[in-house]
Structure formats: C-alpha cells, structure tokens
Amino acid sequence: MSVLKSFIAGQWVGEKPAKALPSAVNGEIVAHTHDDTLDFKNAVEYGRKVGGKNLMAMDFQERALALKAMALYLQEHKKELYALSMHTGSTKGDNGIDIDGGFGTLFSYASMGRRELPSGNVVHEGPVTPLGKNNHFAGTHILVPRGGVAVHIDAYNFPVWGMLEKFAPTFLAGMPSIVKPATSTCYVTELAVRLMQESGALPEGSLQLIIGSTGDLFDHLEEQDVVTFTGSAATARKLRNHPNIINRSIPFNAEADSLNSAILAPDVTPEHEEFDVFVKEIRREMTAKAGQKCTAIRRIFVPKDQVNAVCDKLKEQLSKITVGDPSVEGVRMGALASIDQLEDVKANIQELLKTSELVVGGEGNFKATGDGTEKGAFIEPHLLLCRNPESGCGAHDIEAFGPVATVIPYDTI
Structure with a gap:
C-alpha cells in the first residue's frame, strides 16, 4: 500500500494510510494520503530560520542557477512523471502543458534571474525622487526579500506546473515555500518534489510539502509571510477571511473561478x-x-x-x-x-x-x-x-x- 508523505522540516512524514486516491482512468487506487499529524508551527519556523537563512546565503544569480539545475533534473525524469500523471486523466498533450510547462517555468525564471537581476539580494527600483523644496530630502525604492515563508495552495488541474509557477518566482526572490497541492492529484506533486530534492539543487528548508489538510497552518503565519491560492472562489473567500490573515494583514492572492x-x-x-x-x-x-x-x-x-x-x-x-x-x-x-x-x-x-x-x-x-x-x-x-x-x-x-x-x-x- 503506497502512502504519500509530506516533506516537513527536512523530513518525509507519513506512515498511516488515510484517504484513498483512485485513478481517474480506471478507479484503481494509486496511493493514500497519510493520517499522521503535522507540526505546522515547527514547519513555519523551520522555513523561516533554516530555509530563509540558506536562501539568503545565495544571491539572485546563484538561485537562478539552482532553478535551472532543478529544471534539467526534472526534465531527465519526466517519463516517471508522465506515467504517474496518466492516472489524473492527462493525455500526452496534457502532460506537455502541465509537466513540460512546469519545467519551462523553471527555465524561464532561471533565465530572467540571470539576465535581469543583479548579484546580491537587493534590487534598486526606480529613480531618486526629491521630497523637499530645497532637495534636502530624497527617496528611492529598494526591493529586498520579505523574510517570511510563502504558503502556496494549488488546484488539482495542474499538479506540477501549478506548484512550479508559484515556487519559481518565490525561490528566486529568496523566500522559502510551503506547498499544499490539491488532494486528488497530489501523488504527482509528491513525485515532483522528491525529484527536486534528489537534484541536489534545493537548499535545505526552501521547499516543504503538505499532503492532506493545512490544519492550523494559518494560525502560525505572520506579517512577512504570504499566501497564494488557486481554486474556487468560495474556497478563496473562506481562506481569505481567516482571522489571522485579516488581523495581521497577511498578503493573500487568489486565482479563482474563470468564465x-x-x-x-x-x-x-x-x-x-x-x-x-x-x-x-x-x-x-x-x-x-x-x-x-x-x-x-x-x-x-x-x-x-x-x-x-x-x-x-x-x-x-x-x-x-x-x-x-x-x-x-x-x-x-x-x-x-x-x-x-x-x-x-x-x-x-x-x-x-x-x-x-x-x-x-x-x-x-x-x-x-x-x-x-x-x-x-x-x-x-x-x-x-x-x-x-x-x-x-x-x-x-x-x-x-x-x-x-x-x-x-x-x-x-
């Protein structure tokens, strides 16, 4: 019996089977989620202290090279992802959108980082603006990594690209990610994360994976953190109105129903x-x-x-x-x-x-x-x-x- 594992605080966690995940093609069980309880407080702290520290030890250029290395490794193992993704109902053409599209996103951000971002971890944005009548005061914008963690809650339709389109810019910006894929197709995301870990290009703590519920995760987020969500408008409203998200004004970005x-x-x-x-x-x-x-x-x-x-x-x-x-x-x-x-x-x-x-x-x-x-x-x-x-x-x-x-x-x- 295959039990999917979460990747939390540098460890693969999950032994007890929970929800069965059937193949969308023939109904056969592909895997089970796990029933093990996750320590989300520890996950958030680990992301900030370990993941954030390791990412900040690199600069934009080095993180861009790491993205490229991950993309190349995933590309070498795409047949494994193709075979598993078939159970989500995806054709070869669909895999080109989700799996190859995911690699392409990593390559694109790697190229963007190499071409457009400086060494170091500070980006100077825009000209100097006079703020006083006699030019005694002036201001300019600089962009720096936020110092928190990014929680990415993804939809079931793109288990690979959906994760990587959010992870790539977050990683390049020097921010660790905690990814929560949709349960029905999370077995493909889990394999992708395992491959990224095997690539050797993923700094410790820069990516964590939740299989199953987010539990009390939102309770442990702070102002430096961000949440991104893809899914239904109804779920987006529910998550956006979490008391801690509102009270701390934690940035929440949703991509919801589209007509x-x-x-x-x-x-x-x-x-x-x-x-x-x-x-x-x-x-x-x-x-x-x-x-x-x-x-x-x-x-x-x-x-x-x-x-x-x-x-x-x-x-x-x-x-x-x-x-x-x-x-x-x-x-x-x-x-x-x-x-x-x-x-x-x-x-x-x-x-x-x-x-x-x-x-x-x-x-x-x-x-x-x-x-x-x-x-x-x-x-x-x-x-x-x-x-x-x-x-x-x-x-x-x-x-x-x-x-x-x-x-x-x-x-x-």
Missing part, C-alpha cells in the same frame, strides 16, 4: 479563415486537459445570424474527439481529475440547462475508450446554446470545470 469568453466579430462569416480559427480554438480549449484549464473558453459570443453555423461546425469538430484512457492510441481527451469532479461538472451542467439547451453531449450513448474506463471520471464534451440570454443565462455565473461551453448569441457589439 473566459471568445467573441466572433460581426463581420466574420464561415467563408473567412478567422471563422475556422475561432472554432478550432474553442474545440482545443474545451478538450485540452478535459476542459480543466483556468483559461478554457466557457462563453462563446456569436452574432445571431451565425449561431447555427458556429454550432454546426463545433458539432462537427467535437464529434472527432475520442475520449478515453490516455494510454490508448488515438485518444485525444482524457478524464476529469476525479469522480468527485465528474459529479460536480454534471451538477453544474444541469444548472446551466435551466437557461440553455444541449447542442452536443448528453445523448446517453457515451462510452469512453479503453478497459476499465467505466470506473473512471470520463465525460464527453458538452456544448450548450442559450437562445435568449436577455431572459437569463447561467453561463455568466456557473462554471462547469470540464469540457463544457455555452454559445450565446448577440445583436450588436
């Missing part, structure tokens, strides 16, 4: 190249990562006289998408991250149907490709049409975080 739109201009018709580009981009955003991208298109604004043409073309494009086990040849869209997520998407589709109708999906004959997929978290692409948005359109407020988008007709720009 992105694509707009077809009124002068574009099916004869134009832009029409095909528009449709293909919607298909791609609906099906990449099974529609589980924060940037996925949820609302499709179309001139009223082009609604049928767009719906017909999207129906044609989406009918070509084979959904199933990512290891099967020809599969172009995998599963949602978990059964819980599948149920959540289905419930939100039902809410959307109160103001819209189905154009694609929901016919009742869907079957995912591959053995055992009936136990997986698969769903076909769903395209909806809100014919009378002036009478109400749920797509403006409801996000079905999967391969779901709604066509919304408009009269004028």
Whole structure:
C-alpha cells in the first residue's frame, strides 16, 4: 500500500494510510494520503530560520542557477512523471502543458534571474525622487526579500506546473515555500518534489510539502509571510477571511473561478479563415486537459445570424474527439481529475440547462475508450446554446470545470 508523505522540516512524514486516491482512468487506487499529524508551527519556523537563512546565503544569480539545475533534473525524469500523471486523466498533450510547462517555468525564471537581476539580494527600483523644496530630502525604492515563508495552495488541474509557477518566482526572490497541492492529484506533486530534492539543487528548508489538510497552518503565519491560492472562489473567500490573515494583514492572492469568453466579430462569416480559427480554438480549449484549464473558453459570443453555423461546425469538430484512457492510441481527451469532479461538472451542467439547451453531449450513448474506463471520471464534451440570454443565462455565473461551453448569441457589439 503506497502512502504519500509530506516533506516537513527536512523530513518525509507519513506512515498511516488515510484517504484513498483512485485513478481517474480506471478507479484503481494509486496511493493514500497519510493520517499522521503535522507540526505546522515547527514547519513555519523551520522555513523561516533554516530555509530563509540558506536562501539568503545565495544571491539572485546563484538561485537562478539552482532553478535551472532543478529544471534539467526534472526534465531527465519526466517519463516517471508522465506515467504517474496518466492516472489524473492527462493525455500526452496534457502532460506537455502541465509537466513540460512546469519545467519551462523553471527555465524561464532561471533565465530572467540571470539576465535581469543583479548579484546580491537587493534590487534598486526606480529613480531618486526629491521630497523637499530645497532637495534636502530624497527617496528611492529598494526591493529586498520579505523574510517570511510563502504558503502556496494549488488546484488539482495542474499538479506540477501549478506548484512550479508559484515556487519559481518565490525561490528566486529568496523566500522559502510551503506547498499544499490539491488532494486528488497530489501523488504527482509528491513525485515532483522528491525529484527536486534528489537534484541536489534545493537548499535545505526552501521547499516543504503538505499532503492532506493545512490544519492550523494559518494560525502560525505572520506579517512577512504570504499566501497564494488557486481554486474556487468560495474556497478563496473562506481562506481569505481567516482571522489571522485579516488581523495581521497577511498578503493573500487568489486565482479563482474563470468564465473566459471568445467573441466572433460581426463581420466574420464561415467563408473567412478567422471563422475556422475561432472554432478550432474553442474545440482545443474545451478538450485540452478535459476542459480543466483556468483559461478554457466557457462563453462563446456569436452574432445571431451565425449561431447555427458556429454550432454546426463545433458539432462537427467535437464529434472527432475520442475520449478515453490516455494510454490508448488515438485518444485525444482524457478524464476529469476525479469522480468527485465528474459529479460536480454534471451538477453544474444541469444548472446551466435551466437557461440553455444541449447542442452536443448528453445523448446517453457515451462510452469512453479503453478497459476499465467505466470506473473512471470520463465525460464527453458538452456544448450548450442559450437562445435568449436577455431572459437569463447561467453561463455568466456557473462554471462547469470540464469540457463544457455555452454559445450565446448577440445583436450588436
């Protein structure tokens, strides 16, 4: 029985199994979270005293080189991450976004640090500004590391890139990180952290990993610390309103629900190249990562006289998408991250149907490709049409975080 471990205060912690984490592809158990209690007060102090000290013993240039070394090591072991990530429902193309995209983020910040930041740990920002009539006083801005820890709470859709996009700038800035991945896909994040540790480029205390609940972690944060969050708006509000976050004015940054739109201009018709580009981009955003991208298109604004043409073309494009086990040849869209997520998407589709109708999906004959997929978290692409948005359109407020988008007709720009 595989029990995932937290990496806290320089030690891998976790022996007793807790929650089982099933594969999104076939329902088989991939791993368990651990039931061991974590000492978050010690974790925060360790991050500040050990991680912070070790990071400040380096300068921007040295930390940039360390990021590059970690990226190279992860790249060498990406097949291990690919194999495990398949259980989250990710296809090869999806892994290119999450896993290779994660390496790319490390490389980018490493390059930025080498090119744009000085030696040492102080950045001079901006010119000198006179503050007195006779120029007896003047001021200028300098930027220095905060001296605290950064708590990163990540979403389930990007277990590698989601962690590394936050870790890279934090590390470069000389600030230790405490990472809490979403539970359903945390087994991929745990492997990535193990590989980063094996690389030898990770200073002691600069990265800690929480598997499971954050417990009383927020109670031990102080003014120098920061919290970043990716997930639902409801969870963001709950975390942001934690008494210690409010009382100490601890910086809290949230990336929450997104209802992105694509707009077809009124002068574009099916004869134009832009029409095909528009449709293909919607298909791609609906099906990449099974529609589980924060940037996925949820609302499709179309001139009223082009609604049928767009719906017909999207129906044609989406009918070509084979959904199933990512290891099967020809599969172009995998599963949602978990059964819980599948149920959540289905419930939100039902809410959307109160103001819209189905154009694609929901016919009742869907079957995912591959053995055992009936136990997986698969769903076909769903395209909806809100014919009378002036009478109400749920797509403006409801996000079905999967391969779901709604066509919304408009009269004028």
